[in-house]
Amino acid sequence: MSTDVVIGIDLGGTRIRAARLSADLKILQRIETLTLDGEGLDAVINRIVQQAQAVWPTYARVIGIGVSAPGPVDPIAGVLTTPPNLKGWHNVPLAKLLQDRLGAPAYLGNDANLAALAEHAMGAAKGYKHAVYITVSTGIGGGVIIDGHMFVGAHGLAAELGHVIMGIDGDRTVDWEYMASGTALARQAQAALEKGEDSLLMQMCDSIDAVNAKMVGAAAQAGDKLALRLVTRVGQVLGMGLVSILHTFDPEIVVMGGGVAKGTWPLIIDPMWDAIKKHCMDSAYWETLKIVQPILGEDVSLVGAGALALGKGS
Amino acid sequence: MSTDVVIGIDLGGTRIRAARLSADLKILQRIETLTLDGEGLDAVINRIVQQAQAVWPTYARVIGIGVSAPGPVDPIAGVLTTPPNLKGWHNVPLAKLLQDRLGAPAYLGNDANLAALAEHAMGAAKGYKHAVYITVSTGIGGGVIIDGHMFVGAHGLAAELGHVIMGIDGDRTVDWEYMASGTALARQAQAALEKGEDSLLMQMCDSIDAVNAKMVGAAAQAGDKLALRLVTRVGQVLGMGLVSILHTFDPEIVVMGGGVAKGTWPLIIDPMWDAIKKHCMDSAYWETLKIVQPILGEDVSLVGAGALALGKGS
Known part of the structure; x- marks a missing residue:
């Protein structure tokens, strides 16, 4: 049996998390690593890709990838502008980079906006x-x-x-x-x-x-x-x-x-x-x-990223 | 030839205006009277009805009536709550009253909201x-x-x-x-x-x-x-x-x-x-x-009321 899923990624100041979520936004699998000081942009993107691949489904279809990042971001262009907690990152077209590497449509959102989306989709x-x-x-x-x-x-x-x-x-x-x-x-x-x-x-x-x-x-x-x-x-x-x-x-x-x-x-x-x-x-x-x-606790960013991947952001 | 028109009404602190507008929000006819101090609610409503009738089309169909009023109003229920410039008016279901008297769907909006709507529809x-x-x-x-x-x-x-x-x-x-x-x-x-x-x-x-x-x-x-x-x-x-x-x-x-x-x-x-x-x-x-x-000058409320009557408010 094949079902549709989404990948949610939470890009935090201290850790990167990825999860596979069902189309009704239940977290099916998750993975987490700490961010390393001084790690270059390419290394971080490689790690995001690896984490997404680690929770990637074997049989199901991935209909979208959502990324939650500390603001400000440009969610329309999918660009990380000047994330205050991610030193040295400027105008990174993260959505496109992930889309090219992972082969599924990717979307980017500000963490507080996605928390609102998550609490609206599944929470308080x-x-x-x-x-x-x-x-x-x-x-x-x-x-x-x-x-x-x-x-x-x-x-x-x-x-x-x-x-x-x-x-x-x-x-x-x-x-x-x-x-x-x-x-x-x-x-x-x-x-x-x-x-x-x-x-x-x-x-x-x-x-x-x-x-x-x-x-x-x-x-x-x-x-x-x-x-x-x-x-x-x-x-x-x-x-x-x-x-x-x-x-x-x-x-x-x-x-x-x-x-x-x-x-x-x-x-x-x-x-x-x-x-x-x-x-x-x-x-x-x-x-x-x-x-x-x-209601959602620390999963809020992953659920919000998943909701964004489902197209609930627009 | 029959065309559809709307009626716009501007309920101001010092005057009441009514206009017939085309479906592309051009003002076809207008009328204006000053508000009278101490006039009761029934008298004011009668005057609004008379003004609407004065600009009512002979052949065309009226698809809606829009009313611009000083806030706060409840545009969803069509109720005038406590208009500061209209002394003694409280919770008047103006949209329903006008709809019953005039036989066309009526909508109510706050004057600043309707100015925004008008400038968006036709102006700056x-x-x-x-x-x-x-x-x-x-x-x-x-x-x-x-x-x-x-x-x-x-x-x-x-x-x-x-x-x-x-x-x-x-x-x-x-x-x-x-x-x-x-x-x-x-x-x-x-x-x-x-x-x-x-x-x-x-x-x-x-x-x-x-x-x-x-x-x-x-x-x-x-x-x-x-x-x-x-x-x-x-x-x-x-x-x-x-x-x-x-x-x-x-x-x-x-x-x-x-x-x-x-x-x-x-x-x-x-x-x-x-x-x-x-x-x-x-x-x-x-x-x-x-x-x-x-851009719209003093017609802004009439155009906004007309836009509301056209259903552009939602």
């Missing part, structure tokens, strides 16, 4: 026509589903929601990511500790410089006053950013993932809702709105 | 798949075209771009409209004059309270230092808001209309572009971007 946003996915980790990324389709804009650069401006000072601007990401949380904690504020955080690491968002989340969960204040504020600012997103996209559901959201969820969800209810111009934006955590 | 954004329309007048309104279609979100409340948050102070927020609309320009000029700043504006009206955005625009065009500084800053803040819009929607073209944009265009266009080039995260957002003025 399944069945909704208008959904927004936010990841709050080192930075803030976004993906948007409009009328059941992944939205990428004219050049594939839409939904960079972490880079929406949230503050102006003269001719300088600060964006949502600067104010409410894991990097922001760590920076804010370090600044308070530098000023001599007392906190459990000083017992959790050797130096102020070593304080990170995960520690701040843990300290807040343990009731530490400083950490709790900072995490509550991040929840409030995440809510204020969501106000802009609701006024802009009017979605039915917001899925919020990423390490920072996961590690602080019970502490951020109330301040987030409070900010939304206070600052939205009309209660119709939030009366039936759902704000939920993602 | 014709031929573009991804376009954003901004109106800068008393407030700031927005309309978005995605993949050639008007984007209204899950409840018809999307694209309220004037209400995107641009500043946070504690638990207070200020939005784009607060910082860069005509109301903002007048408020900022009045505040500077109160502080005793010298300006041509003091010769243009009897009291500081009477200073409005149009005067500030005129004074700036005449080289007045204060007015020029305020208008330049509004151009810069409009550009900063566009940065968020580009990161969010990645359009090919931005059409910027409204009295304030029209009255200050040569003075705001450079600071707007400077802010975009400075604050966008990637030059790909603006390298091929067009920012232009609308």
